Amino acid sequence: MAKLVSVNTGHIVDVPDNSSIKGVCEDEFGVEFGCENGVCATCRITVSQGNxxxxxxxxxxxxxxPEEPxxxxxxxxxxxxxxVMIDTSED
Ligand code: FES
Structure with missing residues (x-):
């Protein structure tokens, strides 16, 4: 079992290994989604640890x-x- 952590709220969510992070990001961390196809960048996040x-x-x-791993x-x-620690702030 893997863990997703919001550095903004400290919220920790267990997720199965080798699974999409979309559901947790949307339902638990408040990340907004648009195209869901890698085009619009609405779902931009910063991975502060565990990339x-x-x-x-x-x-x-x-x-x-391209320049921001x-x-x-x-x-x-x-x-x-x-x-994986995720920062969802806009800055
Ligand atoms: S929702 Fe991820 S790029 Fe559009």
Missing amino acids: ENLNPKNEKEEEVF ETRLACQCQIKEGV
Whole structure:
């Protein structure tokens, strides 16, 4: 079982290994989603720790934020295992 942590609220949610983070981000962390297809960047998050525990950035994410490895699109992320800390603030 993996864990997603909101650095904004301290909320910790257990999620199955190798699962999408979209549901938790939307339902528990208040992340808004739009296209859900890696295009609109509405679901932008910052991974403050544990980025290595997510799938590598895909082509869509690289296209939107090529120079920011810690900036991810939640609709494109799966957690492999371990702990991932997510900052959902806009700054
Ligand atoms: S919801 Fe549009 S990029 Fe994720």
